[in-house]
Amino acid sequence: MNPLRILAAASALLVAGPIAAQEAPSGPPDLIVAISVDQLSADLFAEYREQFEGGFARLSDGVVFPSGYQSHSATETCPGHSTILTGSRPARTGIIANDWIDLKTPREDKTVYCAEDESVPGSTSSRYTVSPVHLRVPTLGAWMKAANPQSRVVVVGGKDRAVAMLGGDATDQAWWWNGSEFVTYAGRTAPETVTRLNTSVAARLAEAQPALPLPDYCRRYDRAVPIGNDRTVGTGRFSREAGDARAFRASPEFDEAVLALAAGLTAERALGKGEAPDLLAIGASATDYVGHSYGTHGTEMCLQLLALDQTLEKLFTVLDAQNIDYAVVLTADHGGHDLPERNTTHAMPMAERVRGLSVPTIGSAIAGELGLSGQLLWGGAGDVWIDPALSESDRIRVRDAAVARIAAHPQVEAVLTREQLLAGPAPDGPPETWSLVERARASYDPERSGDLIVALKPRVTPIPNPGPGYVATHGSFWDYDRRVPILFWRRGMTGFEQPLSVETVDIAPTLAALLGIDVPVEIDGRCLDLDASDASSCR
Numbered sequence: 001m002n003p004l005r006i007l008a009a010a011s012a013l014l015v016a017g018p019i020a021a022q023e024a025p026s027g028p029p030d031l032i033v034a035i036s037v038d039q040l041s042a043d044l045f046a047e048y049r050e051q052f053e054g055g056f057a058r059l060s061d062g063v064v065f066p067s068g069y070q071s072h073s074a075t076e077t078c079p080g081h082s083t084i085l086t087g088s089r090p091a092r093t094g095i096i097a098n099d100w101i102d103l104k105t106p107r108e109d110k111t112v113y114c115a116e117d118e119s120v121p122g123s124t125s126s127r128y129t130v131s132p133v134h135l136r137v138p139t140l141g142a143w144m145k146a147a148n149p150q151s152r153v154v155v156v157g158g159k160d161r162a163v164a165m166l167g168g169d170a171t172d173q174a175w176w177w178n179g180s181e182f183v184t185y186a187g188r189t190a191p192e193t194v195t196r197l198n199t200s201v202a203a204r205l206a207e208a209q210p211a212l213p214l215p216d217y218c219r220r221y222d223r224a225v226p227i228g229n230d231r232t233v234g235t236g237r238f239s240r241e242a243g244d245a246r247a248f249r250a251s252p253e254f255d256e257a258v259l260a261l262a263a264g265l266t267a268e269r270a271l272g273k274g275e276a277p278d279l280l281a282i283g284a285s286a287t288d289y290v291g292h293s294y295g296t297h298g299t300e301m302c303l304q305l306l307a308l309d310q311t312l313e314k315l316f317t318v319l320d321a322q323n324i325d326y327a328v329v330l331t332a333d334h335g336g337h338d339l340p341e342r343n344t345t346h347a348m349p350m351a352e353r354v355r356g357l358s359v360p361t362i363g364s365a366i367a368g369e370l371g372l373s374g375q376l377l378w379g380g381a382g383d384v385w386i387d388p389a390l391s392e393s394d395r396i397r398v399r400d401a402a403v404a405r406i407a408a409h410p411q412v413e414a415v416l417t418r419e420q421l422l423a424g425p426a427p428d429g430p431p432e433t434w435s436l437v438e439r440a441r442a443s444y445d446p447e448r449s450g451d452l453i454v455a456l457k458p459r460v461t462p463i464p465n466p467g468p469g470y471v472a473t474h475g476s477f478w479d480y481d482r483r484v485p486i487l488f489w490r491r492g493m494t495g496f497e498q499p500l501s502v503e504t505v506d507i508a509p510t511l512a513a514l515l516g517i518d519v520p521v522e523i524d525g526r527c528l529d530l531d532a533s534d535a536s537s538c539r
């Protein structure tokens with residue numbers, strides 16, 4: 001199946017020449033290809049696994065961990081990407097959320113974006129200079145460069161935060177989509193491949209996209225689900241008006257552009273052909289935009305995943321044609337689940353949207369009750385911050401009142417305090433057995449996290465009112481948001497499946513062992529032995 005009219009440059013970049021006969025390689029690979037498919041839950045992978053014929057099918061012949069865990073409770077994009085190539089959980093990477101609140105910052109905007117450089121004059125959480133400066137730990141790319149400075153690190157992605165977290169400060173090339181074109185860090189220039197692809201994408205965007213044909217398998221999902229205001233989701237086929245960049249972003253075309261850029265930069269930079277192993281990291285973001293816009297069980301997600309399967313295979317075929325010995329890991333930054341309006345018709349009558357949980361409003365009520373003034377509470381489901389200007393005794397009174405009032409909300413599972421989290425046990429053992437305190441602690445940073453962490457009950461979607469582009473989401477403590485597939489593949493490897501849980505923090509030490517390099521810092525993950533025999537790929 002190839003429903004797409006392919007980007008002109010993407011087409012050129014994703015078409016391989018004849019492939020030479022290849023033997024199973026030995027020794028360290030020449031190129032690591034690390035792919036994050038944003039919002040690819042373990043549940044979606046399981047649902048579509050038998051339908052894949054392309055890149056996902058190839059990877060499924062390798063080593064498959066169907067129960068990988070983004071083990072922490074802050075199951076958002078920035079924290080999730082921060083775990084994949086650092087070996088550490090967000091508590092150590094410092095990336096506790098996509099955005100957090102810093103009430104002590106002198107600037108007017110108290111919200112901090114995870115991938116912004118606050119030191120740039122005029123920076124705000126929505127108008128910012130992209131930077132990995134908040135990431136407190138080095139990435140695999142930095143470990144590789146420490147082992148051999150000739151290693152090159154190329155990162156491309158649909159989101160700036162994915163690129164910043166996968167590459168850290170060790171990138172030679174770093175490119176993300178800014179809403180209209182692929183851009184990079186200030187002061188860097190575009191190689192020819194990027195200029196060419198941007199031109200091609202612009203031309204593609206300027207054309208309308210007709211509806212994609214629906215593969216037979218996707219017909220089972222073809223049902224309109226009302227979401228209010230005469231709108232429905234579930235039957236979309238990615239038809240797009242000329243120039244509609246938002247629709248482009250939430251469609252298979254977007255991943256195709258990102259993977260074409262990855263393929264083009266691999267060829268232009270001759271990755272995998274140098275003196276030392278190279279790293280190509282890819283953030284494929286379209287699955288997330290599709291999930292947020294249409295949920296996970298309509299024709300839209302079906303078309304997206306079957307298209308991505310084909311696009312991934314095109315990328316691998318390009319690498320094969322260049323005779324590169326590469327090893328792939330594919331995973332996700334978090335999972336996700338469907339919108340409540342469809343879940344309620346799919347045997348989950350208890351699925352619902354959050355109602356009437358306004359933390360600032362609760363703060364106002366507490367101010368009245370305790371005779372205090374000003375805004376006392378910031379945040380919402382997830383982190384809640386208490387006014388740092390309060391005296392210690394007032395802070396404790398406000399904290400206790402907030403815990404009582406938030407916990408009384410019928411959709412709240414638990415309210416955890418900073419004190420409880422810092423005193424609680426460090427996460428240990430299989431992640432599915434962790435307590436809520438352990439899950440929250442795995443993404444708790446004493447400097448950045450809230451004074452309270454609020455867990456909603458399972459199956460509560462934290463979007464009160466669905467709107468265009470935002471009907472379903474992730475971010476919860478629950479396994480539908482924590483579980484992701486982790487797939488390793490290299491030509492000639494003997495595959496196996498290990499259904500027991502592992503963590504995304506295990507990926508970086510596993511790749512380091514494959515490369516034969518040291519892990520130069522303390523991390524949370526462990527090496528996964530990818531050798532199916534008595535021998536071990538871990539040292």
Ligand code: ZN
Nearest residue numbers: 038039077333
């Ligand atoms: Zn994400």
